[in-house]
Amino acid sequence: MPALPQHVALIMDGNGRWAARRGLPRIEGHRRGAGALLGLVSCAARDGVKTLTVFGFSTENWHRPPQEVEGLMALLRHYLKAEVTELHTNNVLLRVIGDRAALPPDIVTLIQDAEALTAGNAGLVLVVALNYGGRADILRACQRLAAAGGPWREDALAGHLYTAGLPPPDLLIRTAGERRLSNFLLWDLAYTELHFTDVLWPDFGEADWRAALADFARRERRFGGLGT
Numbered sequence: 001m002p003a004l005p006q007h008v009a010l011i012m013d014g015n016g017r018w019a020a021r022r023g024l025p026r027i028e029g030h031r032r033g034a035g036a037l038l039g040l041v042s043c044a045a046r047d048g049v050k051t052l053t054v055f056g057f058s059t060e061n062w063h064r065p066p067q068e069v070e071g072l073m074a075l076l077r078h079y080l081k082a083e084v085t086e087l088h089t090n091n092v093l094l095r096v097i098g099d100r101a102a103l104p105p106d107i108v109t110l111i112q113d114a115e116a117l118t119a120g121n122a123g124l125v126l127v128v129a130l131n132y133g134g135r136a137d138i139l140r141a142c143q144r145l146a147a148a149g150g151p152w153r154e155d156a157l158a159g160h161l162y163t164a165g166l167p168p169p170d171l172l173i174r175t176a177g178e179r180r181l182s183n184f185l186l187w188d189l190a191y192t193e194l195h196f197t198d199v200l201w202p203d204f205g206e207a208d209w210r211a212a213l214a215d216f217a218r219r220e221r222r223f224g225g226l227g228t
């Protein structure tokens with residue numbers, strides 16, 4: 001059986017371009033992107049992937065026009081209210097990583113409720129990064145480790161990251177042709193296989209998911225050693 005990634009990280013890029021090509025407002029691209037994400041959650045759960053970590057909103061995304069930021073927050077609000085029951089029914093455990101302090105207070109409450117509702121689920125772990133930045137995550141972990149007085153070991157530092165307790169991603173997928181990490185999960189991606197596709201995120205479907213898994217299965221992972 002080909003190797004299956006246990007943990008997949010995802011940068012859902014290209015929503016804006018998808019909308020622009022159709023003469024639609026950018027938020028329409030995000031709306032379609034959110035739909036594509038729900039589709040991927042189903043595929044990943046069905047195929048036995050254990051964890052899916054997606055970049056929903058970066059610390060840099062605040063620099064977008066207020067209208068787009070507000071649109072993304074409204075979308076998030078909608079999904080946290082309307083779609084969480086569906087995720088819960090499908091046994092998905094939701095976990096949000098990133099700095100919640102800057103998020104609208106009602107969204108913080110919705111996140112807490114959704115995490116509490118799904119905390120006991122044993123299916124796919126869906127990790128949504130919101131107001132997340134990889135460098136900020138590492139800096140925060142260092143501060144917390146210093147406050148704890150060490151020990152100054154890699155595993156101890158990892159235990160203070162937002163992603164504490166999660167295995168590192170085996171595969172990162174980024175859509176829409178960009179080939180960069182954009183400050184996502186910098187510590188965790190050290191040995192992750194990278195898969196890039198030109199497909200714009202709202203168009204990413206089952207065939208693209210299969211192609212990413214097939215690409216992963218062809219990789220030889222040596223983790224700095226010589227392999228077998």
Ligand code: FPP
Pocket residue numbers: 012013014015016017018030031033034037055056057061072075076128176201
């Ligand atoms: C990148 O496309 C996408 C985002 C910045 C947001 C991703 C959000 C979703 C898929 C919707 C789900 C919502 C949340 C908040 C979980 P882009 O706007 O950078 O596209 P472009 O590069 O073509 O402009």
